[in-house]
Amino acid sequence: MNRREFIKQTAVATVAMPSLLRAQADDRPNIVLFLADDMTWRDCGVYGNPEVQTPNLDQLSREGMRFDGCFTSTSICAPTRQQLYTGMFPVRNGAYPQGGFVRPGVKSMAHHFKALGYRVGIIGKQHYGPPESFPFEVLKTTGSNELLDADASIRVIQDFIDREPGQPYCLVVASRNPHLPYTKGPQDMYDPDKVTMPPYLIDTPETRKRLAAYYAEITALDAELGRCMQVISDNTLVVFSTEQGSAFPYGGKWTCYENGLHTGLIMRWPGKIEAGSSCDALVQYVDILPTLLQVAGGDPTQVDTGRAGAPDGGSGFDGKSFWHLVAENGNHHRDYVYGAYTNRGVRDGTDYPIRSVRSNRYKYIANLNHEGVFQCNVTRFMDEMGWAEAAEKNPALAPRVHALRHRPAVEFYDLENDPYELKNLSEDAQYAGIMKEMRAELDTWMAQQNDRGMETELEAYAHVNPASAKNKLYRESQNK
Ligand SMILES: [Ca+2]
Numbered sequence: 104m105n106r107r108e109f110i111k112q113t114a115v116a117t118v119a120m121p122s123l124l125r126a127q128a129d130d131r132p133n134i135v136l137f138l139a140d141d142m143t144w145r146d147c148g149v150y151g152n153p154e155v156q157t158p159n160l161d162q163l164s165r166e167g168m169r170f171d172g173c174f175t176s177t178s179i180c181a182p183t184r185q186q187l188y189t190g191m192f193p194v195r196n197g198a199y200p201q202g203g204f205v206r207p208g209v210k211s212m213a214h215h216f217k218a219l220g221y222r223v224g225i226i227g228k229q230h231y232g233p234p235e236s237f238p239f240e241v242l243k244t245t246g247s248n249e250l251l252d253a254d255a256s257i258r259v260i261q262d263f264i265d266r267e268p269g270q271p272y273c274l275v276v277a278s279r280n281p282h283l284p285y286t287k288g289p290q291d292m293y294d295p296d297k298v299t300m301p302p303y304l305i306d307t308p309e310t311r312k313r314l315a316a317y318y319a320e321i322t323a324l325d326a327e328l329g330r331c332m333q334v335i336s337d338n339t340l341v342v343f344s345t346e347q348g349s350a351f352p353y354g355g356k357w358t359c360y361e362n363g364l365h366t367g368l369i370m371r372w373p374g375k376i377e378a379g380s381s382c383d384a385l386v387q388y389v390d391i392l393p394t395l396l397q398v399a400g401g402d403p404t405q406v407d408t409g410r411a412g413a414p415d416g417g418s419g420f421d422g423k424s425f426w427h428l429v430a431e432n433g434n435h436h437r438d439y440v441y442g443a444y445t446n447r448g449v450r451d452g453t454d455y456p457i458r459s460v461r462s463n464r465y466k467y468i469a470n471l472n473h474e475g476v477f478q479c480n481v482t483r484f485m486d487e488m489g490w491a492e493a494a495e496k497n498p499a500l501a502p503r504v505h506a507l508r509h510r511p512a513v514e515f516y517d518l519e520n521d522p523y524e525l526k527n528l529s530e531d532a533q534y535a536g537i538m539k540e541m542r543a544e545l546d547t548w549m550a551q552q553n554d555r556g557m558e559t560e561l562e563a564y565a566h567v568n569p570a571s572a573k574n575k576l577y578r579e580s581q582n583k
Contacts, residue, residue: 133273175364178363187391198231218401243259250323264335289323350484461518471560
């Protein structure tokens with residue numbers, strides 16, 4: 104079957120007429136959104152690392168469509184998840200710092216899918232708030248560290264799926280792997296002495312040891328995916344994402360680098376999405392919810408997110424459905440994807456806002472407090488891994504170690520020739536024109552988001568849990 108025939112088959116699901124569809128409710132698909140946690144997108148065979156064993160992910164990709172240009176805009180857990188669940192970028196929805204909460208009144212996929220008649224559940228990691236913005240049915244597991252392929256978890260998932268056979272469901276399966284600490288999975292499967300070091304890491308014994316343990320957790324995640332797939336019926340759109348990058352130095356978490364913001368995305372829906380296909384159009388996490396709502400028979404352009412400040416001035420999503428990439432054989436969705444990172448609020452984090460804009464070839468990064476020193480968990484991890492000592496022995500490594508803490512105002516990379524962002528071209532005059540254009544795009548996006556850069560960074564604690572000490576401290580400082 105070619106993609107044109109897929110278009111015909113999917114036409115019913117893509118027409119935005121929920122009232123008509125309700126009568127025949129229920130050839131609408133179920134939706135399962137399966138999330139990894141802190142998995143750098145490159146670290147699986149599907150995206151180019153054959154050493155990491157992920158047979159279930161490989162199979163999912165063979166049966167579905169692999170997206171090669173999907174991006175979150177923030178490489179930390181809570182902002183990433185909440186932009187995915189709200190269809191809004193982090194500064195607009197409010198959940199932009201680590202542990203962030205969305206602004207009062209913001210609605211999420213739990214509201215929007217319920218409005219279409221779906222049951223909406225989540226199992227595993229949550230990392231969102233306040234609760235009234237995320238009225239999911241929370242499926243209980245026996246412990247917060249339980250693997251989602253444990254019998255008890257699978258039983259809970261199966262019960263949720265089977266409970267109302269006539270009503271479609273939307274379920275988020277949010278794994279806690281391969282997030283630190285790297286303790287799960289087949290810890291003897293990867294030999295630290297034999298793993299291939301990616302070009303962005305510095306080769307030390309401790310780095311190797313952590314890399315091997317992290318790979319084992321990716322294999323554990325893959326087992327969770329495989330076990331879940333066994334209880335999911337074919338009339339289900341399964342969406343898998345690697346989430347944001349890993350907690351290694353330059354592994355991507357706490358940065359706007361490719362390893363942090365680029366995310367693996369695979370969509371499988373037998374008979375509706377062509378098996379073994381791929382798409383390299385640029386899309387963002389904020390586009391995923393509008394896409395899923397369209398597939399479920401809704402009209403994402405009519406949704407009220409509960410928050411003003413949409414690109415058209417209304418209260419709709421920041422994102423747009425990219426179902427046309429599947430159903431109409433499209434190959435373009437966005438000219439640019441954006442990143443916004445807040446370091447205040449991360450453990451030991453200095454005030455170090457970073458913003459980025461990426462085209463299909465170039466990446467522009469603005470370090471808005473470049474005169475400051477970047478420091479958080481990841482600089483400590485670098486020290487624990489002995490990178491500074493390695494650079495003392497081999498001075499060629501020193502710039503890489505130095506650059507984790509000390510960065511220029513602007514970084515600019517040609518991703519076609521430098522996919523790991525190892526060579527900053529911002530001083531190269533031949534790129535001045537492109538850099539100016541991209542900076543203008545970034546400024547426009549920040550203005551639309553009401554993102555004030557350093558000022559926004561300094562207000563971070565106003566956007567974490569109101570019951571937390573950080574938030575209380577912030578309120579006290581404002582009352583002085
Ligand atoms: Ca995460």
